Amino acid sequence: MEKYLIAVLAGIISGFADRWLMLRSDYRYYPTYPHAYFTHLALGFIAASLGAVAIPALAKPDYVAVTFLVLAAQQFRDIRNMERETLNNLEKTKLIPRGNDYIEGIARVFEARNYLVILTALINSGIVYYLGWQYVFISAPLCFMVSLKMMAGSHVGDIAQIETGKLFFDGSMLRVNDVVIMNVGLHADREKILEEGMGVIIKPIDDNARLTLDAPGQRMAIIHDAVSILGSKVDMSETQFAPLARKHIDKGYLAMFLLANEPDIDYLIEIIKRVPVLESTRGTSLNSFYGRKAAD
Amino acid sequence: MDIAIKECILAIVAIEGARAEGGGCPVFLAKNIQEQEKTSLYLARILGGVVHDLENGILIICKH
Numbered sequence: 001m002e003k004y005l006i007a008v009l010a011g012i013i014s015g016f017a018d019r020w021l022m023l024r025s026d027y028r029y030y031p032t033y034p035h036a037y038f039t040h041l042a043l044g045f046i047a048a049s050l051g052a053v054a055i056p057a058l059a060k061p062d063y064v065a066v067t068f069l070v071l072a073a074q075q076f077r078d079i080r081n082m083e084r085e086t087l088n089n090l091e092k093t094k095l096i097p098r099g100n101d102y103i104e105g106i107a108r109v110f111e112a113r114n115y116l117v118i119l120t121a122l123i124n125s126g127i128v129y130y131l132g133w134q135y136v137f138i139s140a141p142l143c144f145m146v147s148l149k150m151m152a153g154s155h156v157g158d159i160a161q162i163e164t165g166k167l168f169f170d171g172s173m174l175r176v177n178d179v180v181i182m183n184v185g186l187h188a189d190r191e192k193i194l195e196e197g198m199g200v201i202i203k204p205i206d207d208n209a210r211l212t213l214d215a216p217g218q219r220m221a222i223i224h225d226a227v228s229i230l231g232s233k234v235d236m237s238e239t240q241f242a243p244l245a246r247k248h249i250d251k252g253y254l255a256m257f258l259l260a261n262e263p264d265i266d267y268l269i270e271i272i273k274r275v276p277v278l279e280s281t282r283g284t285s286l287n288s289f290y291g292r293k294a295a296d
Numbered sequence: 297m298d299i300a301i302k303e304c305i306l307a308i309v310a311i312e313g314a315r316a317e318g319g320g321c322p323v324f325l326a327k328n329i330q331e332q333e334k335t336s337l338y339l340a341r342i343l344g345g346v347v348h349d350l351e352n353g354i355l356i357i358c359k360h
Contacts, residue, residue: 171351172348172351183349184349185336185355186333186347186349187333188337236344237341240346
């Protein structure tokens with residue numbers, strides 16, 4: 001077989017495999033959209049093909065082809081718009097919305113994944129072209145590991161300690177430990193909340209984490225992930241059991257209340273630990289000089 | 297997009313009428329606490345609101 005053909009094939013296969021691996025890790029985003037799986041695999045294949053032909057084209061040298069490749073790579077910006085549009089449309093009919101921050105985060109991740117696929121295909125086809133096909137068996141797994149590592153991001157469990165909170169009523173005010181959650185008027189609702197409700201305290205480990213958890217978008221993401229796995233007892237126009245996350249304004253930690261279909265507090269804590277920290281809500285006060293000064 | 301009135305008191309259910317006078321909100325009077333809770337539950341379901349307790353004998357139905 002021709003040298004460049006093997007290089008292109010190696011690039012396409014490794015890039016496509018990379019996309020597949022990264023797609024498997026986002027079960028939270030796509031619990032029920034098999035068609036979206038297919039769309040993303042197809043786009044991943046296109047991205048892999050783009051990356052794979054770049055180095056053989058340059059080596060030939062065919063500069064026109066490379067120019068066209070750069071143009072084609074621009075198309076992947078649309079993936080972000082596509083994801084954002086889909087999720088925003090679905091948002092209108094959700095009882096517990098994801099929130100714009102979460103949607104934006106997901107959309108960006110999908111875009112970035114395709115660039116990683118292009119990079120993987122580019123590296124592997126280059127290695128095969130210049131060094132030989134044997135080396136792809138070393139470089140491809142390395143690329144996969146790097147891509148998975150880069151896409152993993154941090155989780156709420158990394159920036160906060162999550163503990164069980166005590167749920168009780170102070171008059172008509174529902175509280176989790178010392179944080180007021182909401183006012184519940186009816187006695188029947190109060191009894192139900194005390195019987196089946198769960199309270200969780202999310203304690204940030206530093207000032208950055210506190211700012212992150214302050215953001216309403218991050219709180220919505222935590223609630224959405226918890227509800228999408230454990231369920232909730234909110235119904236259309238019956239919002240008295242809505243899950244809420246409120247902060248202790250002096251101490252800075254969050255208190256979350258959830259009335260789930262599966263009231264299992266241990267799993268709730270595990271789920272919250274695995275909620276991704278959203279890019280757009282990430283606190284960075286400790287990175288600035290005055291932020292560090294103010295923190296101590 | 298559906299348009300709805302939000303963050304607004306839709307109705308007041310009181311036992312003592314004198315405590316909830318004036319303003320532009322419908323006030324429902326109840327004889328006792330049981331009736332008050334029942335009326336406010338019905339109103340909340342019909343209006344799609346949530347019942348809140350002001351702890352002075354007045355329940356309000358609010359839309360959030």
